[in-house]
Amino acid sequence: MELKIYKDKNEVAEEFSAFFAERTKGDKPFHVALSGGSTPKIVFDVLADKFSDGIDWNNIHFYWGDERCVPPSDDESNYKMTVEHLFLKIDVPQANIHRILGENDPEGEAMRYANLLEINLDRVEGVPQFDLVILGMGDDGHTASIFPHQIELWNSNDHCVVATHPQSGQKRVSINGKVINMAKEVAFLVTGKSKAEKVKTIVEKATGYETFPASLVNPSSGNLFWFLDEDAALDLD
Structure with a gap:
């Protein structure tokens, strides 16, 4: 893994946006799974305001690593947040936006979205492969929507x-751990003092680290990046 530590969440957003813009250069389609949360919200603002002109949005296909089972008009919707902070500010084809339909029956939607990933993405060893998966981490060590009390979902046979x-x-509908770890690159965006204890436990593999889903993020590509602010990295040795 590569740790990238910056002064505050705004600097994290700037640096990750530069990272994203660099990764999306070229003519090939780029498939990215987005995260919800407060840090991605700032990232989307920075991407739209400062990097938009240098990115060919026609090549980028947007998906979500997880979504709350609410309508797209609900304030809790990850999709709605992305629309307000990114899509309304850039010129992206509607056909490139592949949202999880949070208003649908959760079980049926998980099957539909898994099927969509299988159709749209290249598959490696039967698992859909994203170019980039963006992840957050909760204070409890969850990532995507795999929580500690349901950690067995990580290795589910179902992609969603x-x-x-x-x-x-x-x-919530979430991609599973196999899909996360098959991505060409995975980037955590983690900010704030409330995350410092879990960051230390997971990054340094301290006692009990394997009980937190975020500790299971280990892409087979070896390309794992942690974008942290100083508060989140506070307890690291």
């Missing part, structure tokens, strides 16, 4: 799974 938030009981 239905997860349940441990506190709210809200259903």
Whole structure:
């Protein structure tokens, strides 16, 4: 893994945006799985405001690593957040936006989305391969929507799974660990002091680290990047 530590979340957003712009150069289609959360929100703003002119949005296909089972108009929707902070500001073909239909029956939608990934993406050893998967990490060590209490979903036979938030009981559709680890590159975006303890435990493989889904992110390509601010990296040796 490669640790990239920056002053604050705004610098993380700037540096990751530059990383993203560099990765998307060229004429080939680029398939990326997006994350929800506060840090990607800033990233999308920076991408749209400062990097948009240098990116050929016609080549980029957008997917989501997970989505809450709510309508696309709901404030909790990862899709809605991306529309407001990125898609409304750039010229991207509608056909390049492949959202998880959070308003649909969760089980049926997980099957539909898994099938979409199989059709749209190259498959390696039967697993759809993204060019880049962007991940966040919760204070509890979850990533995508694989939570510690359902860590067995990580190795599910299904490319997409239905997860349940441990506190709210809200259903979510998420890609599984096999899809995450098959990506050509995986990038964590993690900011804030509340994440520092889990970052240390996972990065340094301290006692009990394997109980956190984020610790299972280990792409077979070897290309794993952690974009951290100083607060999130506070406890690292």
